[in-house]
Amino acid sequence: MTALLEVSGVSKRFGGIRALEDVSLEVLSGEAVGLIGPNGAGKTTLFDCVSGVSQPERGAIYYQGRRIDRLPIHRRARLGIGRTFQRLELFTGMTVREHLAVAEREHSGDGRLWKDLAWRGGLTSEETDSVEAMLKELHLESVAESPIEALSLGQGRLVELGRALIQEPALLLLDEPSSGLDSRESAELAAVLNQIRATRNEAVLLVEHDIDLVQAIVSRAVVLDFGRVIASGPLDDVLREGAVRTAYLGEPA
Ligand SMILES: Nc1ncnc2c1ncn2[C@@H]1O[C@H](COP(=O)(O)OP(=O)(O)OP(=O)(O)O)[C@@H](O)[C@H]1O
Ligand SMILES: [Mg+2]
Structure with missing residues (x-):
């Protein structure tokens, strides 16, 4: 079976910093994989290389069997690679509904959104339905008309998630979705992610420091440390390995 995503020998x-050194990993269709490791391990850099923000110097990245590491960001998004950012990339002054509407239009429109930002025609009824369904799925209906700056961080993270999901990605890259959330918000996020995983078939590559959230979502993990893969396999096995406990959980060697 061809992997949905194959990262092969990426550096x-x-x-002078080797952010990634000969990194290889695979994500199968519909699979949830954890990408874990300490601060500075190269996790966000890997997401940047997969989504098109950065170019690797060596190695290759394949998506659905096709080489993508020279394609621009928007082409990769159209192929079905969605992502959220470690630092929220939302727009002040825009409401929750507007964020989702723009993402929906980007997905279903002809790709010329940014030439027609005024977008006088508004959304089609299918696009409106899709935005409504996403607000409901992420429990954001009550804040639909709120500007982004009025939301809690947890709600902001859900808007980022919704903006990625509304484009119906086959592969979703989540970069520390629980960062800055309190334990109640993290538990809510885990519930939403599990509900999404149960009702959709997209694959997830999850970068996350909160090990409870990782355990709630993924069954397999890849561990990065100083840009190198130091372990991979079933999550429970990986977490038992000494090198992982030292690097990730901060235990003495
Ligand atoms: N644009 C950049 N310019 C210079 N160095 C960078 C840049 N981006 C990342 N780095 C460096 O590359 C290494 C990997 O960083 P990266 O952000 O990928 O780590 P990370 O695993 O996502 O860490 P964290 O858990 O803190 O988010 C770090 O040493 C970082 O300082
Ligand atoms: Mg990071």
């Missing part, structure tokens, strides 16, 4: 440097 990326920033000056």
